Amino acid sequence: MIKKKLSLIIVCLFLFSASETFAQSRKEKKAAKNAVAKVDPKAADAKKEPKPYKKVIDSTAVTQNGLIIVHKVDKKYLFEIPDSILGSEMMTITRYSKTPAGGAIFGGEEINRQVVRWEKGMNNNILLRSITYVIMSPDEDKPLAQAVKNSTSDPIIGNYDVLAYKKDADGKITGYVLDLSTTFDADVQTFSLDPIKKQMLNIQAFQKDRSFISKVSSFPINTEIRSVKTFTTTPPRINATPTPKIGIDLPSALDAGVVTMEMNTSMILLPKTPMRKREFDARVGYFANQFGVFEEESQKSDTKVFAVRWRLEPKSTEDAQKQKNGELIEPLKPIVYYIDPATPEKWKKYIKQGIDDWQVAFEAAGWKNAIRGEYWPENDPTMSLEDARFSVLRYFAAEIQNAYGPNVHDPRSGEILESHIGWYHNIMSLLRNWYLIQTAAANPEARAKKFDDKLMGELIRFVSSHEVGHTLGLRHNMGASSATPVEKLRDKDFVAKNGHTSSIMDYARFNYVAQPEDGVTDFFPKIGDYDKWAIKWGYSYFEDAKTEKAEKAILNEMTKEAYKNNRLWFGTETSPYDPRYQTEDIGDNAMRASEYGIKNLKRILPNLLEWSTEKGESYSELDELYTALTGQFRRYMGHVTKNVGGIYDSPKTYDMTGNQFTVVPKSIQKDAVTFLNTQLFTTPKWLLNQDILSKINPESGVEAVKSMQDATLSSLLAGDRMVRLLESSSISKDNYSVDELITDLNKGIFLELKGSGSIDIYRRNIQKLYVDKLVELLKPGTATVRSVPVGVTYGFSTKKVNLSQTDLPSVARGQLIALRNDLKTSSGRMSDRMSKFHVLDLISRISLALDPK
Structure with missing residues (x-):
């Protein structure tokens, strides 16, 4: 049987082999027959040759x-x-x-x-x-x-x-x-x-x-x-x-x-000859571009950092001489922004005014008619809104409450080529909320659910100017408002002349400090002293400067002179530690400014129901305004908190006197903690208007208050702030320390321990929050500490600090032991049942934390 199978396999293999041989023979014959029809490689390439x-x-x-x-x-x-x-x-x-x-x-x-x-x-x-x-x-x-x-x-x-x-x-x-x-x-x-x-x-x-x-x-x-x-x-x-x-x-x-x-x-x-670069200067707030430079004769690589700006040049050498002699001249090519035809008709003129407002700044640089807004021409087939030759403010039908001002620039030189500003329809809702919450106490025009067209138009004009500023190359100047003394914000004549901030590029929004009795009528920013100086720095034409180095020398002398006036200072938007550089703040003292702001919020809150009323509508408008008001209160707490562990950062060069970094004085830091103890950690019950809360929220506000207190305490005791306090107090005993901070907080948060009165639910909540945060400092882990290196355009450098290897746990342990002793002493005096339970609970928490066994 095996032999038969083997024979069968052999026969099959032979037949298969013969079949394959026959097939191969046929292929070879066919190939030989068609050999003359094959195309050689050169002929194939010839087919790919371009045609006439x-x-x-x-x-x-x-x-x-x-x-x-x-x-x-x-x-x-x-x-x-x-x-x-x-x-x-x-x-x-x-x-x-x-x-x-x-x-x-x-x-x-x-x-x-x-x-x-x-x-x-x-x-x-x-x-x-x-x-x-x-x-x-x-x-x-x-x-x-x-x-x-x-x-x-x-x-x-x-x-x-x-x-x-x-x-x-x-x-x-x-x-x-x-x-x-x-x-x-x-x-x-x-x-x-x-x-x-x-x-x-x-x-x-x-x-x-x-x-x-x-x-x-x-x-x-x-x-x-x-x-x-x-x-x-x-x-x-x-x-x-x-x-x-x-x-x-x-x-x-x-x-x-x-x-x-x-x-x-x-x-x-791109231009065949790139525009001459203007070297970036950290003392003036311009966007910048950069690249590494390797020069044959240098001993190290360098980084070339240069400002982003439009090219403005005289039309002729005669015009250049006129400008040098102090006469205003028109540039060869002005800066023109077109307004999207999709923009609602009644707002177009205000957007155009916001663009044209920058003319006064360019005059400071020697130019007239250097910038203008224009309406998009109707029925011109040669123009497109997406065409990169035209700068356009585009209007978006969107619920987003924002606007933005980008630019497109030549990366070789920083020359701005064009810009498409983005404008979202609902920016008007944001403006209404800001303006009402920040100014309605002193400004009758702001006390409305819907603003009249003239007021809204002026607010749109302000935002237009701000966004156009970005497209001119200007960054946010978050330090501009700190140049204005708080009491001057209440001075009607001063504000009318100077505005409440020296730069429209600040996030200073509106004057929330002015009180009803002050008579102030100017509440929003305008093109200010800094804006005129920054445009002068970026757009002055120096006919006699033949090189970038020569131009830099001229600008340096101009900047040193300007630095004598702190209204011309730039404050970066990226500083994690300078309390002068903050968003939404105004004035040179956050505690005094915020105190005035809270006085106005207390006046505004009872009127929110009246100012949001519309028959047949839900209370959603009231909810939105109340949220905006509490958000404003939270901002005040943030403005004050940044003073604690604060470092002033004033950019300097070798040919200037003084240090770039200085510690915020102890007295200011202590004032900040006193403010927080008074305005937040002592329950802000004025916020808990039950006539309003009962219409917008099923809760009564207990958890809402605790959330605000929790956020501020977390920020106050954050690891990076602790590191700055530890380092600055090591330099001098005159600087505020972590131990002093916690001691000052104890005095405010545990005020009831001095007497025998009851502790209400709000105070019990914050005391538990605070003790839990102190307990966390016994094992604080690591902190990421950010800093803005000198000479760097944007961004941070970061380092990790192991807080367990610092004095922080030691201070926390000592403070907890002292606090436990105070709690034990006061527990015997507590007559209120819940207060006594609360104090005993805190004693137990601290004891367990100090001795987990």
């Missing part, structure tokens, strides 16, 4: 001349890249044109920007590279420059076959015809959504069959490419066990399973 220009761009082509020449042939766009721009750098800016609703993204908002460069490839092709400025070498002909090039390879984001060459009469190539469909109706990240944005919107795969280039327009210095892109989205998950999910579900995606959006990419040619 007129074969590709025939008589049916519709052509647009511009930066890139665009031909529409049949239904396809072909792009002709002029030879003259090969190697030149271009800025590409991609914005949403139309967006799906519900994703907090809006037409006109920027998606991304990138510098790119066209260059020749190896074989009838053109490459598109993405350029990132990280390091540079000014010595292009020196050996070090090659090392820099070797460390800065730029990614290729497009590789395009040349369909046809355009040649002049002498046969010289002047242009390269390309099909860019593989880039602009595809999902190339540079001109589409990056992975983070996709995650935020739960976007998945790109749908090529529902995506296309819809329009291309070309102009002398830019080309605009509009595309429609469709994506699938992550389907919603329904699980018994909830799982984390990134992003949001767009309503249209839930309906259709896909989302479609329109994007516009502007490709704009």
